[in-house]
Amino acid sequence: xxxxxxxxxxxxxLSLTQREAVYAYVFLAVPLLxxxxxxxxxxxxSLRLSTFTWHVDPARRTFIGLQYYEELLRNDVFHQALINTxxxxxxxxxxxxxxxxxxxxxxxxxAKGRGVFRAIYFAPYITPAVxxxxxWGWMYNVNFGIFNRIIIEWWEFVERIGLPWLAxxxxxxxxxxxxxxxxxxxxxxxxxLGFQVVIFLAxxxxxxxxxxxxxxxxxxxxxxxxxxxxxxxLNPVLVFATVITTINALQLFDQIVNINFTxxxxxxxxxxxxxxxxxxxxFGRARMGYAAAVTxxxxxxxxxxxxxxxxxxxxxxxx
Amino acid sequence: xLRDGARLRRGLDQxxxxxxxxxxxxxxxxxxLLTLGAVIMVFPFAWMLISSFKDAREVLSPAILxxxxxxxxxxxxxxxxxxxxxxxxSLIVAVLNTTSVLFFCALVxxxxxxxxxxxxxxxxxxxxxxxxxxxxxxxxxxFVMSVQFNWVDTYWGLLFPGLIPGFGVFLxxxxxxxxxxxxxxxxxxxxxxxxxxxxxxxxxxxxxxxxALGIFAFIGNWNAFLWPLIVVQSxxxxxxxxxxxxxxxxxxxxxxxxxxxxxxAIIPVLLVFIIFQRxxxxxxxLTGVKG
Numbered sequence: 001x002x003x004x005x006x007x008x009x010x011x012x013x014l015s016l017t018q019r020e021a022v023y024a025y026v027f028l029a030v031p032l033l034x035x036x037x038x039x040x041x042x043x044x045x046s047l048r049l050s051t052f053t054w055h056v057d058p059a060r061r062t063f064i065g066l067q068y069y070e071e072l073l074r075n076d077v078f079h080q081a082l083i084n085t086x087x088x089x090x091x092x093x094x095x096x097x098x099x100x101x102x103x104x105x106x107x108x109x110x111a112k113g114r115g116v117f118r119a120i121y122f123a124p125y126i127t128p129a130v131x132x133x134x135x136w137g138w139m140y141n142v143n144f145g146i147f148n149r150i151i152i153e154w155w156e157f158v159e160r161i162g163l164p165w166l167a168x169x170x171x172x173x174x175x176x177x178x179x180x181x182x183x184x185x186x187x188x189x190x191x192x193l194g195f196q197v198v199i200f201l202a203x204x205x206x207x208x209x210x211x212x213x214x215x216x217x218x219x220x221x222x223x224x225x226x227x228x229x230x231x232x233x234l235n236p237v238l239v240f241a242t243v244i245t246t247i248n249a250l251q252l253f254d255q256i257v258n259i260n261f262t263x264x265x266x267x268x269x270x271x272x273x274x275x276x277x278x279x280x281x282x283f284g285r286a287r288m289g290y291a292a293a294v295t296x297x298x299x300x301x302x303x304x305x306x307x308x309x310x311x312x313x314x315x316x317x318x319x
Numbered sequence: 320x321l322r323d324g325a326r327l328r329r330g331l332d333q334x335x336x337x338x339x340x341x342x343x344x345x346x347x348x349x350x351x352l353l354t355l356g357a358v359i360m361v362f363p364f365a366w367m368l369i370s371s372f373k374d375a376r377e378v379l380s381p382a383i384l385x386x387x388x389x390x391x392x393x394x395x396x397x398x399x400x401x402x403x404x405x406x407x408x409s410l411i412v413a414v415l416n417t418t419s420v421l422f423f424c425a426l427v428x429x430x431x432x433x434x435x436x437x438x439x440x441x442x443x444x445x446x447x448x449x450x451x452x453x454x455x456x457x458x459x460x461x462f463v464m465s466v467q468f469n470w471v472d473t474y475w476g477l478l479f480p481g482l483i484p485g486f487g488v489f490l491x492x493x494x495x496x497x498x499x500x501x502x503x504x505x506x507x508x509x510x511x512x513x514x515x516x517x518x519x520x521x522x523x524x525x526x527x528x529x530x531a532l533g534i535f536a537f538i539g540n541w542n543a544f545l546w547p548l549i550v551v552q553s554x555x556x557x558x559x560x561x562x563x564x565x566x567x568x569x570x571x572x573x574x575x576x577x578x579x580x581x582x583x584a585i586i587p588v589l590l591v592f593i594i595f596q597r598x599x600x601x602x603x604x605l606t607g608v609k610g
Contacts, residue, residue, distance in 0.1 A: 021436035023513040028442065031427045034483050039449045042460035049459060056466070103356060109349040119596050120357045123364075126599065127588050128542040130560040131581040134567050135367045138574050144379045146366055190360070195603065202604040251453055254544040254560070261568045275455050275545070282459050283549060295456040302453055 050293035054286065068293035078294065080269045081277040084181060088273065089249035091185040097241055100196025107197070108204050118201065122194030129191065133258035136187045140173040147173065174260050177270040184271050187255055192248065196241055203237035204230065243309055250302055251275055274298050364585070370578040378575040392579035402583060404555055405562035412477045412558060413540040420536040421529055423483040428491025429517045433503060449485040454545060462549055476550045477558065481540065487532050490606060494528035495521055531602030534595065541588065559584050
């Protein structure tokens with residue numbers, strides 16, 4: 001092969017970019033295969049499975065269109081799971097963000113021991129949710145749990161000092177259909193609070209002190225400082241925390257299964273989450289197609305809520 | 320100018336002096352509230368430990384502390400269950416998985432941040448879009464696949480879903496993008512291979528990103544429950560979370576044993592956390608800010 005002198009530089013530059021592209025695809029080969037087979041194909045497969053009756057042998061699955069989705073519209077247990085899951089999000093997200101922000105602001109006010117406090121608040125976040133759920137399940141135990149023991153001690157104490165109207169009734173916690181879901185929500189909040197504290201504290205520390213000094217010279221009170229400096233400048237972090245904790249709440253599984261192991265999702269399905277419902281249908285009753293339809297709905301809910309939240313919160317950044 | 324600023328600041332400090340005393344009151348209040356909160360945060364761990372040192376009778380009695388602190392529950396759990404095996408399984412899966420996550424996320428992140436090739440944006444958006452799909456939507460097809468290829472009850476079966484998380488790719492890409500272009504151009508001129516540019520020039524400069532990603536991959540794997548619960552069927556392949564869940568489920572009202580099991584699952588994580596506290600928290604901040 002003969003190479004003419006004048007075009008040599010341009011030729012070699014071209015081959016350099018080509019060479020780079022070839023290498024890029026060589027490096028991406030295994031990862032792209034992974035994403036195609038382990039991420040994309042299963043997502044599409046779930047959509048497909050949700051329109052077929054289930055059988056281990058693909059040849060014996062029959063197409064039924066949207067029948068499973070129609071069943072979801074009618075199924076009371078699914079409705080309960082859906083309501084519960086939204087309730088988990090509606091309770092845990094605002095409470096843990098408010099508490100997390102409050103604690104982060106308190107932490108910023110103290111100089112000594114900040115690191116120790118931060119570590120204590122954060123520790124539950126990285127411990128296994130399964131074990132955490134068993135520990136709380138034990139504390140919530142109706143007959144022998146520590147919470148009811150404290151309630152009874154308190155009762156006896158207030159009777160002794162002559163203020164019986166301060167007494168609280170012992171609770172049935174996870175066995176009471178009205179109390180069970182909030183009781184589980186407390187566990188979720190307790191476990192993820194540290195995450196909020198850590199990212200809010202970092203966000204607060206990123207706000208330049210001069211802003212506060214300038215505003216104070218202008219005579220701003222602490223609430224105005226929070227309202228007009230802290231809150232708007234912390235907005236990106238708040239958006240991030242809201243999106244993450246909402247998605248986590250919509251996917252609750254580990255805690256729900258383990259906190260009430262002998263009656264998972266109970267009592268009366270009042271703690272049942274969508275993820276647990278999916279698991280029970282797919283792996284307890286072998287209704288894979290129906291369970292796949294449940295997961296498609298979950299996907300759509302997460303998608304819609306994420307998009308709405310990003311829209312709403314991005315608008316608020318304006319001022 | 321500078322001196323004016325300094326004087327202004329000094330003046331400011333003086334002007335807030337009376338407020339300063341009131342601020343001390345606020346600081347005291349902050350300490351009180353924070354301590355109260357910290358007690359609430361620590362209490363479940365403390366109660367778990369206290370319960371785990373009681374015997375079967377005492378754990379159900381109203382006494383707060385055990386009359387005799389006993390390790391019998393731990394010995395019983397460790398000998399009666401396959402806990403050491405679960406621990407080993409979790410360790411194997413977490414180590415292999417973390418290795419894969421670090422290597423592949425860094426490689427893909429590097430390629431997407433630093434190399435020029437057609438189709439780059441489409442690939443990046445495709446990988447990002449996998450973040451929107453919840454795991455729940457994937458476990459049924461994963462299980463069908465695992466049955467088909469005999470991956471049920473194998474380490475590979477436990478491993479394969481998390482080999483390259485899209486989030487890790489995104490994170491590493493962000494890190495590689497901050498590196499100066501000249502560095503890689505200089506390397507190219509010196510004749511460093513494309514893989515060498517990634518391995519010897521890029522990788523050493525994204526240490527904080529790798530540390531954060533590695534810690535999260537490891538902890539995430541260690542705590543994972545949904546997929547291991549599905550893909551593990553024999554007792555010997557259980558990971559720690561699956562093992563303690565199923566054992567505790569069988570233990571009935573043996574709360575002294577259940578609390579010992581929970582403690583065995585939680586204590587190693589807390590120890591790792593105490594040792595790597597700074598890195599872990601910085602990792603959360605880093606991913607929180609970057610993500």
